[in-house]
Amino acid sequence: MPVADDSLTVLRRVEPCMGTVFSLDVRAPAVDDSAIDDVLAWLHRVEATFSTYRADSEISRIGRGELAVADASPQVAEILRRCEELERETDGYFSAYPDGRLDPSGLVKGWAIERASDRLRAAGAANHSLNGGGDVQCAGSAAPGRPWRIGVIDPSEPGRVLAVVAGDDLAVATSGTAERGAHVLDPHTHAPVTALASVTVAGRHLGTADAYATAAFAMGGAAPDWLAGLRDYRSFVVFPDGGTWASPGFAGQP
């Protein structure tokens, strides 16, 4: 990436995966390329297991009733259990069946990025960020004594950063119409949701942040009230008219 001049980065990798692009930014200490290759290969195996675009994936076969969850990869049962918990936590606005068919995608990408980050950390990359299509899991810090700082992109003008969230071991997930077109569905009605432009949720765990952002986006105008009640996750909402709302603790302007 010739345009980048991030002098703190000791290693960067970009990898197409899950219909998007993953970008890995490793800060000191570095790790061997082979450790990164192993983690990327794991991500591709997760994609193969959970892709709803692949007719032969385990999740597609389960959805068609051709495969029992008990006979699938253990990760499938783990994901589906977490989906059920999240459905209860979000009053049903998060669902593994957003359009009536089995599709846990609202959790899988964030969960996979978080677990991949855990694997990178275990391999020795104590400080890194892994960004999968705009959902980011940071490990450690950006530099000694300096937390990671992640900008939230303006959904109507991707050249602008609307807000910045900072922290060590920080996860930031955003759901919005720019992400998947008008394809975030209200699981209750199966109708596309357009009341918000984007919802960003930040906290420790990207799987949970991703699912909360998806659920809050589906809530539409009720999202800020629900997000304000979350204990360990901060959030930032952009409305279609450009207005914004931030939960306490989500600081500040760039």
Added chain:
Amino acid sequence: MSHTYTGQAVRTRYGTVQVQVTMTGSTITNVSFLQLSATDSRSQQINANAGPILLEQTLAAQSAQIDGVSGATYTTQGYEQSLQSALDQA
């Protein structure tokens, strides 16, 4: 004083990508798409979101205070190539 540079149209398996870069002094102030063709809806989805991960890089390069961005998705090799060809003119 702003200058605008147009990158090469780069053909990828997802379609043709061509970007335009606006620079004010040595700072990238805008990156926009001139071409985003695609042959199917899946590719269009990828291309429609092809910018921001590079934007992540450009923003990170310009602001020592931002390490990455959320809410932006996708890149393609074509995007990077077209952007680089635009920057090479700057």
